[in-house]
Every structure is written in structure tokens, then in C-alpha cells.
């Protein structure tokens with residue numbers, strides 16, 4: 001496990017205190033984006049920890065954001081979800097690729113905990129195969145125009161704008177930032193997923209895109225965006241490991257209280273070993289996440305980003321671990337954990353999504369195999 005600096009340890013301690021004092025009571029009763037918690041973190045300057053200080057962010061590293069997601073999520077996974085989305089996904093793309101004007105307009109409200117930004121990559125005909133997307137940006141006499149549709153978007157009801165992936169006239173994939181209330185944007189339908197979260201289907205019809213709303217385009221655009229996506233995977237891994245920890249904390253507490261056969265169930269070896277196995281998986285997932293977040297590549301012209309191999313290993317293992325650990329912890333509660341409204345019941349539904357969102361398990365396997373056989377090889381020893 002990576003050794004934390006004093007500053008990182010302090011970050012974890014402060015976030016842990018805030019989460020356990022202020023988020024625990026409502027941790028499993030949020031309906032939608034947990035704005036109150038978001039604002040509390042923003043007031044403590046602990047919300048957009050890795051976004052630039054000039055926009056009101058914390059100016060810390062992405063690894064600090066990983067620590068924040070893990071720590072908050074151990075208490076309130078809904079707040080970790082929001083934190084993950086707003087530190088590692090769309091706002092980060094704006095910070096990486098946007099013009100100064102765009103950053104000045106969109107990032108301060110995000111850092112203040114007043115606004116959120118969604119991301120639109122998936123389409124009905126292009127999920128894992130993002131290269132098959134049909135949303136386009138066309139060059140017209142009136143400037144750039146966006147047309148197409150995006151599906152399964154998280155955070156749309158909470159968001160003011162969306163980062164949209166689209167094909168440009170040169171054939172390359174790029175991204176544009178679109179206000180959700182811009183003419184031609186139609187929030188066509190909201191779906192409710194297993195965890196009770198909204199996922200939205202958006203249509204774009206001839207939406208005017210001013211040049212400054214283009215985040216990235218051209219020959220290198222896809223490569224740059226894929227590097228940024230590796231941060232999304234690491235963020236997803238942190239979010240998933242936080243669910244495993246949250247489940248373990250609840251299960252260990254309960255195992256100490258609940259008595260059967262005249263003793264706490266936590267004294268039965270069969271149950272202790274099950275929990276020990278779950279702790280092993282959780283710790284391994286967390287180590288892989290930290291490994292991916294700290295072994296980054298970058299240079300003078302490329303912001304630091306995780307290696308695809310390490311990010312995929314972390315995302316894959318953490319997603320599987322969240323699901324299996326949560327399920328094992330639900331088992332510790334017996335029928336109690338199986339009831340609607342119980343934290344473990346919610347975590348069970350929540351964790352399942354990680355094996356699909358931000359790249360499925362199968363696509364992570366593909367990435368890992370690609371790197372091992374045809375790319376960087378096994379993770380470096382040095």
C-alpha cells in the first residue's frame with residue numbers, strides 16, 4: 001500500500017470526521033444528488049479536491065481525490081458517487097481540455113458545490129464499442145452543429161451542462177461542452193436504475209456549438225481522452241472499494257452484537273473466515289487502486305494519467321470485489337440485510353452497477369490482455 005504523506009493523512013482524518021459526524025444519519029436515505037453533503041464538503045474546501053485552486057478547487061492530486069472518495073464512501077456511498085463523478089470525470093475533462101474562458105465559466109460553480117456536469121459517451125448503438133458512435137459535430141455556414149443522442153447518463157437532473165463525445169468532420173472523435181438548456185437539447189427520458197439513480201437519454205438536434213465550447217478535437221483527441229478515461233476508471237475503483245469498506249464496517253459491527261447459539265455470530269469461525277476473505281479482497285482492490293493512482297505517466301505537454309493496464313486492473317478487481325464483498329456482508333445480516341431499505345440491500349444494488357459502468361468487466365479484461373500480450377507487458381516491477 002502506498003505510504004501517505006502527512007498532508008494526505010490529514011485529509012483522510014478530516015474527511016472521516018466530517019463523514020462520521022455529518023453524513024452518517026442520512027447515509028442511506030438520499031433521493032438524488034446529495035447536495036447538502038456536497039455543500040458541506042465545499043464549505044470545508046474538501047469537495048473538488050483535485051481541481052485547480054484558481055477555480056476554487058483544492059489543488060491537490062488525483063490520488064487525493066481517490067482518498068477522498070474512499071473515505072467518504074465508507075460512510076456515505078451516495079456522496080462518494082457524486083464526488084467521483086465531479087472530481088474524476090466531466091469537470092476534470094473541462095479542466096484538462098477546456099479553454100481558460102470555459103474553465104472560468106464552468107469550474108467555479110462545480111468547485112463551490114453549486115453545480116454538476118454530466119458526461120455523454122454511450123449511445124443506444126454504441127456502448128462498449130464507443131468507436132461506433134453516431135453523434136456528430138458538423139461544420140455549417142452558421143458554425144458547428146451537434147446532432148445525435150446519448151443514453152445512460154448519470155447526474156443529468158443535477159447538472160447544468162454535459163460533456164458530449166462526438167465525431168467531427170475530420171472523422172476523429174472529440175468532445176464538446178453543451179448547456180442542458182441550449183436550444184436543440186432534449187432530455188428525452190429519465191430511467192431509474194437498480195440503485196434508484198436516474199440515468200438519462202438525451203437528444204441533440206442541430207445544437208449550435210460555439211468554438212469555445214469545443215474541448216478537444218483533431219488527430220490526437222481520442223488518445224488524449226482515453227488517457228483521461230483512465231482517471232475515470234481509477235475513480236470508479238475507489239468508489240467501488242468504498243462500498244466494500246462500508247459493507248464490512250456494518251457487517252463487523254453486527255457480527256459483534258447479534259447472538260445465536262448463545263454467542264455473538266462473529267465468534268463462529270465459519271463467519272470469521274468469510275469476513276477475513278472479504279477483507280483480503282477489499283485490501284487487494286484498494287492496493288490496486290492506489291497503485292494505479294500513483295504510478296502515473298505524463299510530461300510537459302501531457303497531464304499525469306494512470307497507465308491503462310493498472311487502471312483496468314484496479315477498475316476490474318474493485319468492481320468484482322464490491323459486488324462479492326457486499327454480498328458476503330449481506331449474508332452476515334441474514335434476513336435483516338435482505339430487507340428493502342437496509343444499508344446492505346442498497347449497497348448490493350449499488351455495487352452491481354460498477355461491473356457495467358465506466359467500462360464493463362469484459363472490456364477491462366480485454367484492456368488487460370491487450371496490454372499484456374501486445375502492449376506494455378506485465379505491470380513493471382520497478
Ligand SMILES: Cc1cc2nc3c(=O)[nH]c(=O)nc-3n(C[C@H](O)[C@H](O)[C@H](O)COP(=O)(O)OP(=O)(O)OC[C@H]3O[C@@H](n4cnc5c(N)ncnc54)[C@H](O)[C@@H]3O)c2cc1C
Pocket residue numbers: 118119120121122123126127128129150151152153154155193199353354356357358359360361362363366
Ligand atoms: C450505473 C451506470 C452509470 C452510467 N453512467 C454513464 C454516464 O454517465 N455516461 C455515459 O455515457 N454512460 C454511462 N453508463 C453507460 C456505460 O458506460 C455502458 O453501460 C457501458 O459502457 C456498457 O455499454 P452497454 O451497456 O451498451 O453494453 P454493451 O456494450 O452492449 O455490452 C453488453 C455485454 O457484452 C459485453 N461485451 C461487449 N463487447 C465485448 C467484447 N469485445 N468482448 C467481450 N464482451 C463484450 C459487455 O461486457 C456486456 O457484458 C452508465 C452505466 C451504468 C450501469
